Amino acid sequence: MKVVVRTVQHESALEAVPKTSTREIFNLLCKSLGIQETWYFGLMYYGPDNEEIWVDQSKKAKYGDYSYEHNEDILTKHKLLPERVTKQHAMNMSDWHTNIINMWKKHNRLDKEEAMLEYLKLVQNLEMYGVTYFHIKNRKGTDVILGVTALGLNIYKEDDRLNPTIAFPWSEIKNLKFKDKKFMIRPSDKSAKDFIIFTQSGRMSKQKYYSEKTLRQEAEQREIEYKKQIQLMKEEMEKNQQNLLEAQKTIHKLQQQLEELQRSKEELELQKNELHVMMERLEQSKNLEAAERQKLEEEIRAKHEEVLRIQEEVERRDAEAKRLQEEQLEEASRREEEQRQKQLEEHELEALPEGADTSLPELKQVNEQLKEQLKSLQSKLETTRHQEEETNFDKIHRINLLEGRDKYKTLADIRRGNTVRRVELFENM
Template identity: 60%
Template structure:
């Protein structure tokens, strides 16, 4: 039986017997990807209207999938509460990054324009590393999708201006390696209201159409027109049990004074999906509040060791890079100095040539003077006074000639010294070039060794089983909400400039409902976690009543 599993990294074609369990297929794909944090992932296929249908691993075999076995997807199913603290290994971080990036670009997760630009700049840092104007020309930004399509119509900014804003932020990420840039990207996405929320159409007892959002933090109830701001929220710490009977889905609170609250899904099958997703999220919620198992501790130690070694390599790389850049700068300066000396030498040679012409003219004058002597001897008596003056003139010209010859000898010595200095500089530049080439060779060797070490680590990874039963929360468990991830200080000024441009170019008639809701949230100083904190105030009884009266 043919099996095709697609991931954000690649597509796998397998052949398996019909009785092969889904768990075996999942394990095989996880191992091929090198993923050990398997509890975040699942296998799914798309049903009618692009509905995501997650396959239950414990009870399903390939034969149960029928014609869906060639349309399976290995995707993130459960999201952590705090990405920066919980994701352990690089491959898991990369998988989350690639999947979440697709959700941002396709508008599956709503993201405001300024954050979209910042995320695009981190994505470029992930793909290309530090920005370099010599290497990264405009074509790099133009030939790939970096922003959701809606932004092109919502703002009257051209592609060049969008790309310039992305580039300006990309410059600020200098020094971040691939994993650090991916984590910064994910931390920002974690602030978005729709991140990690799976929505289901439901009704309450009054028949009001609502949305149920299943998240890592609990169950949220939304009005159908607003997917950003939940109206009621029940954290997992307040939920004791989940069960359903056909469309009727029952949630039992831990508060004994609160009655069970009931929602109605669109079908029994949908109720089953809600239960499966709810049980999995609740299990991970409880697990995060217990001490790490020995396997997780070992995994974290390995990841920390790899990260430590990578940071050492990174530090060494940047030190070598700095030294190399300084050496290259010195080489440029040496070349300028050599060029300057060559120009000076050319000027000296020109002056020497002119001096030689002067000497030649003097020699010709001396010859003429010798001829004149014979004539002057014949007229000695008549022109004695003139001969004395001529003799004085002759002596004066000889002194000038001697002085000029001294100057020429001095100039020869000066030119010789310059030539020796040029040769010394040339030798020093060649030696420096050899040092640069040796540094490049060492850098390539270190990178190859690091890649080989990572590959060996990935090959040794073993799969871990998901735990899906409901558990009781430890008595001293911390149930506080995560903190909003703040933008790096050096990017805040850049964001302010971008926000001003966006306000100037906003085409309000093109705004969506989510854009307007987000703008109102900003004006009111609300964010994802403030909203959750506000609607979780009061006891469970009161919130159940609020839900039933919606």
């Protein structure tokens, strides 16, 4: 069957066999478009300090620059802010709209694509971004929450889904299997024992298994792609080394040609001087005997032929030297163009995935103007906050801000220590 996917920018047509699942079609489409990061989980919590910025960036990305004539009714027709956010602050809806419009206007220099990128950077920095949660128990029967992410498995306390307490990267997990409510995870570290978790139902175990299996496969795929990139880099380095050797050989050959050319020119000049001397002798030797004069004329003819031969050799070597120089210039130009094209491709690809290892991504850096606006908004909202309306999430989020914490710092902290220690921590919760 034919599958056609239309976007704003282009249309993609794919061939798929009947009964192909939506997931398989999605993966096929991502592969054809070169998309490597394919998972999506939605959002569950975001602090009020981010809400206005997101609304501003989303409207900028969708509608472009703010215009009173075309955009005034957008804010009134659409529900932009959750009721939870508006109740927490001593601001009416008009105040919220004014703040959003002011920030929207400040970003008029951004095009839609840049606004979308800034929006995505903000979203990816959220603690709950890309996390699927499951209620589980450990061997002791303690209720905890398991978070399945693209980076691995996180363990959370029931009252805090923003800050995990234990984390297992995918590189530390060898195998997953389940039977009804019982779920077993086998670490890669042979010295670490398997740890068991219990779900609320067999259906949840199945859902959790396939969620983890999918993310594990995607992590492995990223690792494969990463290794391919490393191999390509090695091949490129070997190719560059070979090109360098060939260039050095060409330069050496050119130097030899130039040296031989110089020697030939010196020889030609010497022979010309000798011929000139012989011609002068001939001019001055009118009184010589006929035999002597004939001998001198023969020597002059031989010298003249020698001069012509050397001159042809000089011209030949001169042409060869010029040819080598032109080849070297063309090769240098070709390599420069290849490097330029490679840099363009690398720029378009931006940042390639690091693979499913123990390393962590860095916090996505938004532009300085947006960062300053976010700080200003946080200060303003702090003065209008109704503390009694705060949820548990809001309190945890506010503490994280005060302590300067972000999700990658938290993950780096809780990944310390070996797998054995972290399995024991989980078992003893």
